[in-house]
Amino acid sequence: MHGRTGAAGQIARHAGNIAAARLRFAAVHDASSAIAGADGAYGRLCRWVTENFQEKHTRQDELVEFVEENLRLIGDTLSDETPVSDPVRVAASPSLIAPVTIRPMARAGWRIEDVEPLRDVLDRLTGEPDVIASHAATWCNIAVELAAIADELEDFVEFDISGWYGDEADEHRRLMGNNIEAIKGLSSISAALAEITESVGVLVAQTRRIVHDLIADLLTVSVSAPRARTFTRWAGRIAVYAVALDTTLTHLNEHLNG
Numbered sequence: 001m002h003g004r005t006g007a008a009g010q011i012a013r014h015a016g017n018i019a020a021a022r023l024r025f026a027a028v029h030d031a032s033s034a035i036a037g038a039d040g041a042y043g044r045l046c047r048w049v050t051e052n053f054q055e056k057h058t059r060q061d062e063l064v065e066f067v068e069e070n071l072r073l074i075g076d077t078l079s080d081e082t083p084v085s086d087p088v089r090v091a092a093s094p095s096l097i098a099p100v101t102i103r104p105m106a107r108a109g110w111r112i113e114d115v116e117p118l119r120d121v122l123d124r125l126t127g128e129p130d131v132i133a134s135h136a137a138t139w140c141n142i143a144v145e146l147a148a149i150a151d152e153l154e155d156f157v158e159f160d161i162s163g164w165y166g167d168e169a170d171e172h173r174r175l176m177g178n179n180i181e182a183i184k185g186l187s188s189i190s191a192a193l194a195e196i197t198e199s200v201g202v203l204v205a206q207t208r209r210i211v212h213d214l215i216a217d218l219l220t221v222s223v224s225a226p227r228a229r230t231f232t233r234w235a236g237r238i239a240v241y242a243v244a245l246d247t248t249l250t251h252l253n254e255h256l257n258g
Helices: 008-023 025-036 039-078 087-092 116-126 129-160 167-220 228-257
Strands: none
Touching: 008 025, 008 039, 008 129, 025 039, 025 129, 039 116, 039 129, 039 167, 116 167, 129 167
């Protein structure tokens, strides 16, 4: 069996497998869009941090779209008919968006979170660490899925078209090899973004705890005669936050520019 004509059946099966792999990019797009559309989770006090890696997120989306389009064009080249999206395959594509797990705060007495106006102010100022944790988990899911797609495509190229030879076959294998390496790179970037997002989540959680406790102190201490130890507590918490902020930003910078 040799040439395109002799390997027609193999090529048709191969085109279908590539189309199925390409459909899985829809789940990657959906998950990435869910992260990009929830920047309010970082709060006003920490939103500036996200600007440092927003460019990488945007670039990641552009590369995902580029590879997906490459796979579509390759599929069109292999198939004499325009591929039609299989609704069953699309529906079966798993969601990569990690759910938000709300971790209860073990505190005695009343909580700021129980008072809706105060909770809303706290969320707007300091963000929602649980949501950011779900973003980090989603990036992990994306990284795993992209790595799996790359592995499957490697298998398709190796085993689907073993009887297809010639210049056209060699060029196809070269193009697929380039796309597979690109997908592996996107997986690595997604894993890095997961770690970066986790670091930002730690910063947001630290900020939230500081602001939460300061608000609680303000509500429980007499405004006319605040105790000296209250200011001492505030100074200590702010100092701890400053050290944590410096550590977190150093960690972020290493990953963003590494």
